[in-house]
Amino acid sequence: MCPCKYLTGVRTEVTKRLLRAQPAAMLKDVAQQVGFSDPLYFSRVFRETTGVSPSLFAKNRGQQEDSES
Numbered sequence: 001m002c003p004c005k006y007l008t009g010v011r012t013e014v015t016k017r018l019l020r021a022q023p024a025a026m027l028k029d030v031a032q033q034v035g036f037s038d039p040l041y042f043s044r045v046f047r048e049t050t051g052v053s054p055s056l057f058a059k060n061r062g063q064q065e066d067s068e069s
Contacts (some may be wrong), residue, residue: 008049012049024057027042030042
C-alpha cells in the first residue's frame with residue numbers, strides 16, 4: 001500500500017469518528033482537523049473512499065456502515 005493511500009485511510013477513519021461524535025460539526029472544520037485545506041476536495045476523497053458523502057454519513061451517524069460490518 002502506498003503511503004498516500006494509507007494516509008487517506010487514516011484520515012477517513014478519523015473523520016468517521018469525528019462525525020459520529022459530532023454530527024452537527026461544520027465539514028470545513030472537520031476537513032481541517034484531519035489535514036485537508038480544501039473542504040470540497042475532502043468531500044470528494046471521503047465519498048470515493050466510503051461511497052457516501054460526509055454530510056450524509058454525519059446525518060446517519062454511520063449507521064449504514066455499522067450494519068454492514
